[in-house]
Amino acid sequence: MTTAPTQVPPSGARVAAPAKGRAPGTARRAFLLLAAVAALAVAVLASVMFGSRSTPLGDVLDVVRGQADPYITTVVESRYPRTALGVLAGVTLAVAGTLMQGITRNPLADPGLLGINTGASAGVVTATAYLGVSGQAATVWWALPGALVAGVLLQVIGSSGGGNLVRLVLAGAVISAVLSAYIQAVTLSKPKVFDSYRYWVVGALGGRDFDVLWAVLPFAVAGLVLALVMAPGLNALALGDESATSLGANPVWLRVGGLVAATLLSASATAAVGPIAFVGLAVPHVARALAGIDFRAQLVFSAVLGPTLLLFADVVGRVLLRPQELMVGVVTAFVGAPALLFAVRRMKGTT
Amino acid sequence: MTAGGREGRGVVTVGRAVALPVARAHLVAGAVLLVLLVAASAATLSLGRLGIPLADLPRAITGGADGVDAFVIERLRGPRLVTGMGTGAALGLSGALFQSVTRNPLGSPDVIGLTSGAGAGAALVALMAPGTVPVSLGAMAGAAAAMVLVYVSTGTGFRNPGRLVVAGIGVAAMATAFTQYVVYAMERDRAAVLSAYVNGSLSARAWEDAATIGLVLLVTVPLALLLARRMEIGEMGDEIADALGAEPQRTRVAAVVLSIVLSAGAVSVAGPIAFISLTAPQIARRLTRGTGAHLTLAALTGALLLVLADLAAQQLPIDDGLPVGIYTMAIGGAYLGWLLTREWKRGSL
Numbered sequence: 207m208t209t210a211p212t213q214v215p216p217s218g219a220r221v222a223a224p225a226k227g228r229a230p231g232t233a234r235r236a237f238l239l240l241a242a243v244a245a246l247a248v249a250v251l252a253s254v255m256f257g258s259r260s261t262p263l264g265d266v267l268d269v270v271r272g273q274a275d276p277y278i279t280t281v282v283e284s285r286y287p288r289t290a291l292g293v294l295a296g297v298t299l300a301v302a303g304t305l306m307q308g309i310t311r312n313p314l315a316d317p318g319l320l321g322i323n324t325g326a327s328a329g330v331v332t333a334t335a336y337l338g339v340s341g342q343a344a345t346v347w348w349a350l351p352g353a354l355v356a357g358v359l360l361q362v363i364g365s366s367g368g369g370n371l372v373r374l375v376l377a378g379a380v381i382s383a384v385l386s387a388y389i390q391a392v393t394l395s396k397p398k399v400f401d402s403y404r405y406w407v408v409g410a411l412g413g414r415d416f417d418v419l420w421a422v423l424p425f426a427v428a429g430l431v432l433a434l435v436m437a438p439g440l441n442a443l444a445l446g447d448e449s450a451t452s453l454g455a456n457p458v459w460l461r462v463g464g465l466v467a468a469t470l471l472s473a474s475a476t477a478a479v480g481p482i483a484f485v486g487l488a489v490p491h492v493a494r495a496l497a498g499i500d501f502r503a504q505l506v507f508s509a510v511l512g513p514t515l516l517l518f519a520d521v522v523g524r525v526l527l528r529p530q531e532l533m534v535g536v537v538t539a540f541v542g543a544p545a546l547l548f549a550v551r552r553m554k555g556t557t
Numbered sequence: 558m559t560a561g562g563r564e565g566r567g568v569v570t571v572g573r574a575v576a577l578p579v580a581r582a583h584l585v586a587g588a589v590l591l592v593l594l595v596a597a598s599a600a601t602l603s604l605g606r607l608g609i610p611l612a613d614l615p616r617a618i619t620g621g622a623d624g625v626d627a628f629v630i631e632r633l634r635g636p637r638l639v640t641g642m643g644t645g646a647a648l649g650l651s652g653a654l655f656q657s658v659t660r661n662p663l664g665s666p667d668v669i670g671l672t673s674g675a676g677a678g679a680a681l682v683a684l685m686a687p688g689t690v691p692v693s694l695g696a697m698a699g700a701a702a703a704m705v706l707v708y709v710s711t712g713t714g715f716r717n718p719g720r721l722v723v724a725g726i727g728v729a730a731m732a733t734a735f736t737q738y739v740v741y742a743m744e745r746d747r748a749a750v751l752s753a754y755v756n757g758s759l760s761a762r763a764w765e766d767a768a769t770i771g772l773v774l775l776v777t778v779p780l781a782l783l784l785a786r787r788m789e790i791g792e793m794g795d796e797i798a799d800a801l802g803a804e805p806q807r808t809r810v811a812a813v814v815l816s817i818v819l820s821a822g823a824v825s826v827a828g829p830i831a832f833i834s835l836t837a838p839q840i841a842r843r844l845t846r847g848t849g850a851h852l853t854l855a856a857l858t859g860a861l862l863l864v865l866a867d868l869a870a871q872q873l874p875i876d877d878g879l880p881v882g883i884y885t886m887a888i889g890g891a892y893l894g895w896l897l898t899r900e901w902k903r904g905s906l
Contacts, residue, residue, distance in 0.1 A: 314723065314726070363894065363897070363898065376893070376897050377894075377897065379890075379893070380890050380891075380893050380894040380897065381890075382890075383831070383832070383886055383887075383889060383890025383893065384886075384887055384890040384891060384894070386886060386890075387883050387884070387886035387887035387890065388887070390752075390756055390880075390882075390883045390886070391879055391883050391887075393752070394749065394752060394753055394756075394879060394880070394883075395879065397745065397749065400745070400748075400749055400752070401745055404737070404740045404741045404748060404752070405741050407737055407741075408734070408737045408738055408741050483730050483734065484730065532738075533738065533741075535734060535737075536734045536735070536737075536738045539730050539731050539733075539734030539735075540731055540734065542727075542730065543727040543728065543730045543731040544727070544731075546723065546724075546726065546727035546730075547706070547710035547724055547727045547728070548710075549723075550710055550711060550712070550720050550723050550724045550727070551710065551711070551712040551720075
C-alpha cells in the first residue's frame with residue numbers, strides 16, 4: 207500500500223493562519239469546553255450502548271449500578287475495553303496532531319504524514335516476523351520503539367539545519383516510503399505475518415482488551431505531561447523563532463521536546479489500535495477554531511474533541527453494517543477525506 | 558529524425574511538425590542512458606538460472622533460439638522486459654509532464670492519488686466480481702475516478718498545485734482505507750495476490766501487456782513532443798507565455814491529460830508502481846543540469862529505473878516473486894532522502 211509516499215504537501219506548504227480578530231473570551235471558551243465535555247460524555251455512553259445490537263440506556267445504567275442480569279452485564283462490559291481504548295487513542299492522536307501542527311506551522315502535519323505510524327507498523331511487523339512475538343499486548347511493546355526510531359530519524363533528517371518545516375514533512379515521506387517497502391516485503395513473503403498485519407493496519411478499536419491499554423498507558427501519560435510542559439513555550443514559538451528567543455524560549459529545544467511528545471503520543475495510539483487517519487489532522491483545526499491561539503487551550507480542547515470524534519466514528523461503524531462492523535479506521539478516512547476535499551475548495555490563492 | 562546545429566545546440570526535426578532545440582549535453586546523456594538500458598536488458602535476459610549466455614544472446618533475440626532458450630525469451634523474460642521498459646518510459650514521461658506544468662518537483666501522478674485510486678479500483682473488482690472483470694480494468698477505472706474526484710474537488714481544475722496535492726492526499730486516504738479493508742475482508746490467499754498487485758508487479762507479463770503499453774506510448778509520445786516547446790515557454794511564467802502566444806492554460810490542461818493517460822496505461826499493465834514518475838524526471842534534470850521538460854530523457858530514465866528494479870526483483874536472493882513496486886519504493890525513497898539532504902546542504906530548499 208502506498209499511502210505514505212503519496213502524502214506530500216507542496217513545497218510551499220501553507221503556514222497555519224493566525225486566528226483573526228479577538229481571541230474568544232474566557233467565558234465563551236469555558237462554555238464551549240463544557241459543551242465539548244458533554245459531547246464526549248454522550249459519545250462514551252453511545253459507545254457502551256451500541257453494538258451488534260443496542261442496549262437501552264436504562265439497562266446500561268443498571269449494569270453500572272450492578273443490578274442488571276448477567277447476560278446484559280456481559281454484553282455491556284464487553285464494550286468497556288474498546289470505549290477506553292477509543293478515549294485513549296482519541297486523546298493521544300488529537301494532542302499529537304495539535305503539537306505537530308503547532309511546531310511545524312503546517313496545517314497538514316499529522317503523525318501519519320510524518321512517518322511515525324509507519325515506524326510503529328514496521329516495529330510490529332518485525333516483532334511478529336522475526337522475534338516470534340504474538341498477542342496484542344506483546345506486539346505493542348514493539349510498535350513503540352518502531353515509532354520512536356522513526357521519530358528520531360525524522361528529527362535527524364528533518365531538523366538538520368534548524369528544523370525547516372518543509373524538510374520535516376519531506377523527511378517524513380522518505381521514512382514512510384522506505385519503511386513501507388520493508389513492511390510490504392516482509393508481509394508478502396510471510397503469510398502468517400501478512401494475516402495479522404492486514405487486520406491491524408486498517409485501524410480498529412474492537413477485538414482488543416485492557417492489557418493493550420495498560421501496556422501503552424505509561425507512554426501516553428508521559429507524552430501528555432511533556433505536551434503540557436511544552437505548551438507555554440509553543441505559544442512563544444508561534445510568534446516566530448526570533449521573538450521566541452527574545453522571550454527566553456529555545457526554539458530548537460521546543461521543537462525537539464514537542465516532537466518527542468508527539469511521537470510518544472502517536473506511538474501509543476498506533477500501537478494500541480493501529481494507524482488511524484484524520485483524527486490527528488482534523489481535530490486540531492476544530493480545536494483552534496474554538497480555543498483561539500493559546501496553545502494550552504488548544505491542547506485541552508483537542509484532548510476532549512479527539513475521543514469524541516473517534517468514539518462517534520466507531521459507533522457509526524458498528525451500526526452501519528450490522529451485524530458486521532466497519533473498522534473505525536475506514537470510517538474516519540471516509541468522513542475525514544471528504545471534509546478535507548471540501549476544505550480544499552476554500553483554500554485561498556496558489557500555494 | 559535529424560540533428561544538426563552549432564555551438565553545442567542543435568535542432569532535432571521530425572517532419573515539419575516538431576523542431577526541438579537540443580543541447581549536445583542532452584544527446585550525450587541520452588546516449589549514455591540508452592547504453593545503460595541495453596546493458597540492463599542484456600543482464601535481465603542472461604542472468605540467473607534460466608538465463609541465456611551473453612554470447613548466445615544476439616542470436617537468440619534475432620529468432621535463432623530453440624528449446625528452453627526460445628521459451629525463456631518468447632514467454633518468460635522477453636515480454637516482461639519489454640513491458641517493464643514501456644511502463645518505465647510511460648511513468649517517467651508522465652512525471653516529467655506533470656512536474657513541468659505544476660512547477661512542483663513533487664507533483665507526480667502518484668502524489669496526487671492516482672496510484673491509490675488504481676489500487677482501490679483493483680480491490681473493488683477483486684471483491685465484487687472476482688474472475689469476471691480483469692483487475693487491470695478496475696485499476697484503470699479507479700485511477701480515472703481518483704483523478705475526476707481530485708479535479709472536481711479542487712474547484713479550479715488542475716491549475717492550482719497546492720490544492721491539487723492536498724486533494725490528492727484526501728483521495729489517496731480514502732482509496733487506501735478502502736483497499737486495506739478489502740485486503741482484510743478477503744480470504745488470505747486471494748488477499749495476498751491483491752496485495753502484491755497493488756504494489757505494482759511485472760511478473761508473468763505477456764506480449765499483450767507489452768503491446769498495450771506500446772500502443773499508449775505510440776499515441777502519447779508524439780503529442781508530448783508537440784507540447785514540449787510550449788511547455789518550455791510556460792516555465793518562464795504565464796505572462797511571458799501569454800505574450801508569446803503559447804496559451805499556457807490550454808498547454809497545461811493538455812499536458813495533465815497526457816500525463817494521466819500515460820500513468821493509467823502504466824497502471825493497467827503493471828499495477829501502481831511507486832516513485833518512478835517522481836524520481837525519473839528529477840534524475841533526468843540533474844543529468845543535464847538544466848531546466849526544461851527533458852521529456853525524452855525522463856522517459857529513458859524511467860525505463861532504465863524500472864528495468865533495473867525488475868532485475869533486482871528477479872535476481873536478488875531476498876524472496877522469490879516480490880513485486881517490483883517494493884523495490885522502486887525502497888530505492889525511490891532512499892534516493893529522495895539523499896536528494897533532500899544534498900539540497901539542504903546547498904541551502905537550495
